[in-house]
Amino acid sequence: MIRFFHVSKFFDRCAALHDVTFRIDEGECVILSGPSGAGKTTLLRVIFGMEVPDDGQILVQNRNIARLHARDLPYLRRTIGFVPQNFQLLSQKTVYENVILPLIVQGVKRSEARRRVAATLQAVGIDHKQAIRAGVLSAGEQQRVCIARAIVTRPVIVLADEPTGNLDEELADEIIALFHTIHAQGTTVLLATHNQRVMAQMRGRVLQMRAGDVVSDKRMVT
Amino acid sequence: MRVWYLVRETLNNIRVHRGDVVIGIVTTAFALACFGVFLLLYLNLQHLAENLQSGIEVIAYLEPDASEQVVSEVHQRLRRDRAVVEVRVISKEQALRDFRRHFQRDALFLEEGNNPLPVSFVMKVRSPESVGEFVERVKRFSGVQHVQHSQEWLDKLAIVVSHFRLGAMVIGTILAVATATIIRNTVHLSLYTRREEIEILRLIGATGRFIAIPHVVEGAMLGAVGGGLSLVLLKVSFESVKSELLQAVQWFDGLERSLTFFPVPVSLLLVLAGMVLGCGSSLLSVRSLINVRS
Numbered sequence: 304m305i306r307f308f309h310v311s312k313f314f315d316r317c318a319a320l321h322d323v324t325f326r327i328d329e330g331e332c333v334i335l336s337g338p339s340g341a342g343k344t345t346l347l348r349v350i351f352g353m354e355v356p357d358d359g360q361i362l363v364q365n366r367n368i369a370r371l372h373a374r375d376l377p378y379l380r381r382t383i384g385f386v387p388q389n390f391q392l393l394s395q396k397t398v399y400e401n402v403i404l405p406l407i408v409q410g411v412k413r414s415e416a417r418r419r420v421a422a423t424l425q426a427v428g429i430d431h432k433q434a435i436r437a438g439v440l441s442a443g444e445q446q447r448v449c450i451a452r453a454i455v456t457r458p459v460i461v462l463a464d465e466p467t468g469n470l471d472e473e474l475a476d477e478i479i480a481l482f483h484t485i486h487a488q489g490t491t492v493l494l495a496t497h498n499q500r501v502m503a504q505m506r507g508r509v510l511q512m513r514a515g516d517v518v519s520d521k522r523m524v525t
Numbered sequence: 526m527r528v529w530y531l532v533r534e535t536l537n538n539i540r541v542h543r544g545d546v547v548i549g550i551v552t553t554a555f556a557l558a559c560f561g562v563f564l565l566l567y568l569n570l571q572h573l574a575e576n577l578q579s580g581i582e583v584i585a586y587l588e589p590d591a592s593e594q595v596v597s598e599v600h601q602r603l604r605r606d607r608a609v610v611e612v613r614v615i616s617k618e619q620a621l622r623d624f625r626r627h628f629q630r631d632a633l634f635l636e637e638g639n640n641p642l643p644v645s646f647v648m649k650v651r652s653p654e655s656v657g658e659f660v661e662r663v664k665r666f667s668g669v670q671h672v673q674h675s676q677e678w679l680d681k682l683a684i685v686v687s688h689f690r691l692g693a694m695v696i697g698t699i700l701a702v703a704t705a706t707i708i709r710n711t712v713h714l715s716l717y718t719r720r721e722e723i724e725i726l727r728l729i730g731a732t733g734r735f736i737a738i739p740h741v742v743e744g745a746m747l748g749a750v751g752g753g754l755s756l757v758l759l760k761v762s763f764e765s766v767k768s769e770l771l772q773a774v775q776w777f778d779g780l781e782r783s784l785t786f787f788p789v790p791v792s793l794l795l796v797l798a799g800m801v802l803g804c805g806s807s808l809l810s811v812r813s814l815i816n817v818r819s
């Protein structure tokens with residue numbers, strides 16, 4: 304599903320990713336952990352084609368991301384749900400409008416799109432706020448909207464960057480439960496976090512990063 | 526649903542930075558109107574030149590002492606000439622009468638028995654292009670002393686007209702570039718207004734084309750509305766200039782007929798030109814959006 308071969312990415316000579324090699328198979332749930340500045344966001348961004356690696360090869364669903372023509376990149380992205388660290392919601396638009404946007408982009412029929420948005424909003428538990436502008440929601444609610452937007456298209460991979468970053472423990476637990484459900488439905492999940500509590504709760508594999516290197520790759524026993 | 530989204534996005538963009546859009550439209554309108562003024566002058570001068578040429582007259586004066594036989598010979602040759610539509614003979618007596626009527630007192634010394642005025646032929650010529658050639662031919666007829674026609678003046682007018690055409694082209698190019706720049710700037714501003722949305726659209730797999738469409742449509746609309754507005758400006762100023770001219774110049778009957786505004790196809794072309802200009806320049810500014818990673 305996702306393969307890294309000796310991938311490096313430099314920002315002003317400082318390596319955000321340094322000779323990273325790993326593979327994630329279909330249906331896996333992987334936690335990307337590590338201290339702040341370890342390169343977690345950068346790793347997710349190169350998978351999503353937002354950054355081009357300076358060295359090495361990345362295969363995402365058997366497509367070489369670095370060599371992929373910019374014209375084809377959007378179509379690959381449609382199969383990946385991305386939950387960015389900084390939400391990136393349209394604050395002036397409603398929850399409903401934010402979540403339906405990916406379906407509009409993909410040209411899904413209106414009735415089908417409505418149905419899917421309603422189901423997704425319900426799954427993340429924010430359906431009662433669908434007519435409210437995203438900008439006025441609390442951080443936890445915005446986080447849910449972000450997740451809804453990422454999974455409404457039924458992607459095969461979900462990349463989540465610090466989805467519990469600014470939530471209290473209770474809310475974080477709910478979000479983690481949400482990712483468990485997403486994973487249980489067969490989606491491959493890659494979740495970046497430096498929160499020990501989240502790591503303890505997520506079942507599956509943990510990739511530990513430090514200063515651009517993947518320093519350990521462990522399967523958690525539960 | 527995509528279409529609706531794009532329409533809504535376009536209108537929303539325009540609404541959000543409507544001040545810039547209005548400025549863009551007005552500047553486009555003025556630029557196109559400037560070009561339109563030149564085009565209008567050119568078209569009207571050309572029209573005027575055509576009107577004058579269709580009424581072209583050639584006058585051949587015979588030698589004053591030409592005999593009856595020479596007169597009728599020349600008359601015959603002129604009548605047979607294919608370039609001539611109509612010939613009118615002005616006899617010596619007629620010439621004297623005309624002369625007297627024009628210059629009543631000064632003409633008193635011309636006496637009946639001592640008429641120095643020549644016989645002349647006034648001709649309407651078929652096509653304006655062949656006038657020069659025809660005049661040269663008639664000059665060589667025996668008995669013909671002098672041929673007068675308005676071609677020289679018309680040639681000068683033709684040169685003026687061609688200068689206007691060149692001027693319209695040069696000014697048109699300069700103004701097109703200026704307009705394109707203005708529209709580009711407006712589109713840049715709308716891209717800036719929408720930058721957040723664009724970033725998110727990229728995140729959810731929108732193609733560059735999908736992201737660019739609202740801006741290209743905006744540019745095209747801006748250009749087309751600017752073109753329409755320039756037409757209104759031109760029409761209003763044309764009518765006021767026309768009525769002033771008609772008041773000032775009462776000696777030329779053909780003036781009203783000669784002054785024309787753009788025919789409908791040319792008007793539509795001006796709007797289309799604005800639209801193409803707007804579309805093209807916004808394409809230039811969104812080019813950076815299409816097929817780019819980020």
Ligand SMILES: Nc1ncnc2c1ncn2[C@@H]1O[C@H](COP(=O)(O)OP(=O)(O)OP(=O)(O)O)[C@@H](O)[C@H]1O
Nearest residue numbers: 314315318319338339340341342343344345346497
């Ligand atoms: N666009 C950029 N330009 C310059 N340096 C960058 C850029 N993006 C990331 N970096 C650097 O790369 C390193 C890794 O950053 P990254 O955002 O991947 O860390 P992270 O593990 O996600 O941290 P956090 O847990 O705080 O989100 C950092 O030192 C950062 O300063």
Ligand SMILES: [Mg+2]
Nearest residue numbers: 343344388464
């Ligand atoms: Mg990060």
